[in-house]
Amino acid sequence: MKIVIDQDRCIASGQCVSAVGEVFDQRDEDGVVVLLDPTPPADLAAAVRQAAAVCPARAIRVEE
């Protein structure tokens, strides 16, 4: 699994961090998404897919 984020689209909803804090974080200065782990382990796959599905700005793409 490979994750691609689009920081320009992000609206700092925090949905991805609530879903998988191990993979996503937010920048201190403006809350925009930061990718901690672009190739997360398999046991986080379901949570990552959930994060992409709830991202309101469609800023998370998951390539399987």
Next chain:
Amino acid sequence: MTETVNPAEVPQFPGARAARCPFDPPPVLHALQEQGPLAKVKVWDGSTPWLVTRYEEQRALLADPRVSADVTRPGYPRSAPVASRNGSAISFILMDDPEHARLRRMVQAPFTVRRIETLRPAVQKIVDGLIDDMLAGPSPVDLVEAFALPVPSLVICELLGVPYADHEFFQDNSKILIRREADPEERAAAFAQLVGYLDDLVGQKLDHPGEDLLSRLAERIKAGELTRPEAARMGVLLLVAGHETTANMIALGTLALLEHPDQLDLLRRTDDPKLIAGAAEELLRYLNITHSGRRRVALEDIEIGGQVIRAGDGLILANDIGNRDPAAFPDPDRLDLRRDARRHVAFGFGVHQCLGQPLARMELQVAYGTLYRRVPTLRLATELERIPFKHDGQVYGVYELPVAW
């Protein structure tokens, strides 16, 4: 619950809830959703915007850049009449990008999930203190006044740098501002009062900055990145959105749980953060207090759900019925705290999705996770029929909730 709609007639929106189902959306919404994802409805001024009733179409349209939240555009379906002297917007919630993004980005930092998490111990202390006071005082008591309203008000005051001592002033004016049936002149006056109040506070922060969000906005004014009226309006938006919403979720959520004792029991007996967090998501979905729908206007022709929305058509995306769409949530009318409700649209969707959601989630988790465990005998001190519901509010809830223990 089952109601039929004559397809030849344009139904009125908003419709009334069924008398004995205060937690369910109006039956007409169920009927329209069954017929299709979109329907024309008639609103207060006689215009006929589209009502979008299904979950998938709501999410698609709310995330579509051809759809505008700009309240000043012709065709925008206002939820109530506006006074002639004041049609101005309450900041970025009613603006499009790039202006929306410019302003929203200035206030995103304090609402990140990790920053909000650092406030949890302070919120726990507030919640425990209010429960201590409640238990030490007379019973019955109005839970709205004693608990549901002070929790988010104290927190948002601290975050913004607004003196809590002024809470009667801003709570009263907020109430008028978000009442659908308030007189337009009265609503405009309440908005002007709040803007004036926030403008004074911003002025004070310009001279004596502190560690709060309004002080950060004052810095932006000094740096020439923001005007003072913009800062005051953002302050109003954050103050109003920051307490009215969560307060209604706490009070209405408590009532819904008292009416579903098996579900309440789950919360009474647990300190599992996962279960409590899941319960908060399910209550957000099930109650969907922002029951006036997200309001938008189409900028271009859009083909969706077998219909063509024309440029200039108004759109009402009824997230309350979206959250009861059986295609998205099996057995949607059941309150089931153990289900996975995270995909709900109670915070909206697209670029306007709730800025305060990490804060709202944390406050609800602490409130729901503490109140029923500490007051296991909590009960309604009146009949359900006597509870005054906010049928006339932009935000649904209860005006009063007499409880005893």
